[in-house]
Amino acid sequence: MDRPVRIGIIGGGQRTRAYFTAAASSSTLGITSALVRSDKSAEDLTRRWGVDATTDAEEFFARALDYVIVCVSRDAAPEFIQRAVSAGIPVLSETPPAADLAGLVSLYSSLGTAAVQVAEQYRFQPHHAARLAIARSGLIGKPLHARLSTAHDYHAMSLGRAILDLGFREAEITATSLVDEVVATLGFDGWSDETTPKTTARVTARMRFDGGAVIDYDFSDEQYFSPLRSRHLSVRGVRGEIIDDTVRHLAGPEEPVIETITRSETGVDGDLEGRFLRGLTLGGEFVYRNTLAPGRLSDDEIAIGTVLHKMADYAAGGAPFYGLGDACHDHYLGLLMHEAVRTGKPVLTTPQPWHREGSAFS
Template sequence: MPALSETPPAPDLPGLVALTDLVKSGAPIQVAEQYAFQPEHAARLGVAAKGWLGEVFQTQVSAAHGYHGVSLIRRFLGIGFEDATIRASKFKGSVVKSPDRDGPPKVDSLEEEGQTIATLDFDGRFGVFDFVGTQYFSWIRSQRVMLRGTNGELNGYDLRFLRTFQTPAYGRLERVDTGHGGNLEGHAHSGIQAMGEWVYRNPFPAARLADDEIAIATALRGMGEFTQGGPPPYPLAEACQDHYLAMTIDEAARTGETIRTQRQPWA
């Protein structure tokens, strides 16, 4: 029976290897890794696919923790199972208490926030991972995502690239939503444009969904298509690699050592 696993698919390396053995034996396992399906990240992948940036060789991602952030780094760089040299550090500081899963703070107080910064050198392609523990809900901690290529750069929402070597072009990622002002189509997300072209179209344009809900729905739809013979939405091997690299980041931060990853059984 096909199975869709939560992230991470296993807590540690032996567990990842054991699941890999199941897949090699024919178990149809996919993983609900949704972050690359979020509209803004999907739009960044769409910009890269247009060729405007040339070959993307660097990305800086401060948008998601652990395996989610690593997943974005790998997708932006076009990385498969290549080994990486990883360096990492952890920091702690104080910040005014942010909202959390229980809602806005009830009192004015300080809380500790942890930050992890890591570099992943894939021998010619380079990723920077940066995440603060309060970032998902915080009103004062923003996301930062950059893609840098041979012909251009996408920094946050700002796009710049060369039409020719003497002709720069400038644009922005522009969200297209309905239901604002006097628009009566209903509150929903249509997609994202850049340079007057669609770089992302929401597959559920009539639904009132937050960006992460759109991403989860996209993953679920992909799983449904997979069970009917369609392409895999996110194979177990990809999720194993994400978590393996994330665990290596944690190890590098804990030990202070530079670590070279090794090829794993799922690769």
């Protein structure tokens, strides 16, 4: 394509900032149009990002766009997705756009074959992408068990299914909720001056999948921001394991090896190349390369930028990367996990309409 990809975005909330930031770092992507609810939001977006923002849906959907990002609430998303599909515009939905199983089934039944992908970015965050590459390389043998304490609900399900290549396998889920008491420190609104502990829900779960693979889940919302609650991910295979950035594997008889995933960054200690992530290495070899370099982006912004580029390829006729079926399934697993918390009983998955299509994780 001899011009930047023309992207439209629906929504003007806080989450849209990451999409604007990631797109602005790329010479081949451009968010050119926005649809928002108020004139003030339209003026703010135009002033900050130079985007042609409007409150007129008819005008927005008549514009020449390569794809549309739907970044609104779950309740509002289905209507906008349907309108974009009707207008012949491929859709990148910010989240799985339904609140419950009935909504997921209804949405999939009406849109399952449409050009819709979902912006699940976690497996494209640099460290997760490196761990996924190592797990798939055979270095630790067949991955059998993942312990996830890095994201909530469908984000974690997506990451776990990707690491263990689970596709749409059936599962038994047990779960419980614990009280996590911790001093509030940092959140969406910045640092807190309070030093009084607050209580949050910490959900732990075990998912046993057909074929023997297991996902253990452990997460509380404080882990997204709090410096007092770190995030962790581990993967165990028959020849080794990955625990956060430490990799243990067997090089040969009596040859156990311990290596560390290491960031390769510029702009450090007088380096004048600029400040960006080059990639991640293991044992002197790159296991992840940042294709968005030299953009000055956080790891999550790199992941979102990767999603935007993958969506551009998909909209141009390329392969899907996280379709509505996968998104519905990960949200379904998250819903069942919370059902297991409420009932205190094991919950079994059942076949769903999206099982008829292929998964990105099999």
